[in-house]
Amino acid sequence: MLTIEPDWPIVIEAFLSGKTLAYPTEGVWGLGCDPMSERAVLDLLALKQRPVSKGLIVLASDWQACEKWVDQDAMGEKMALISDWPQHETWVFPASRAVPSWVRGDHSSIAIRMSAHPLAAALTRHCGGLLCSTSANLSGQLVIKDEQTLRQQPLARQCVIVSGDLGAVSGPSPIKDVMTGDYLRL
DSSP: OOOOOOOHHHHHHHHHTTOEEEEEOSSSEEEEEOTTOHHHHHHHHHHHTOOGGGOOEEEESSHHHHGGGBOHHHHTTGGGGGTTOSSSOEEEEEBOTTSOHHHHTTOSEEEEEOOOSHHHHHHHHHTTTEEEEEESSOTTSOOOOSHHHHHHSGGGGGEEEOOOOOOSOSSSOOEEETTTOOEEEO
């Protein structure tokens, strides 16, 4: 597949206007939107048919973009565990009060990943540093591994697709709890 450089002004305008973006990540196609826009997040969740109570992963461009969403007092010395970011691993942190309920869901925590995928990382930087992210499949369905399959999905008609190559990882990111070190998803 030929990768064409995204038209960043169009992507940024779509993001700022509350549209859902579809984009490649390390292992699956993702859907994302502005985490600060309740309407954008609820629209994304409706497209995916996912309840708000489950919460969402947030992609961050760097630690400074997401540190206000982490309860630093609860963290203690645990930050050393994530010293190898960016990578294909999502970490669950105690959430600060700054995390909107439509992102956090019914949890007192927030899931954050600094993507190692070049396009997903660039997308996060171009969209202000934070991007809600979830897999591009309907809730409970198989993950989408190629752009052609994505384009055949009814939800794709309501997304702005940022074309690019999927990374070389075989599936969704593992999720690890920073407080316990336990994997919540492998």
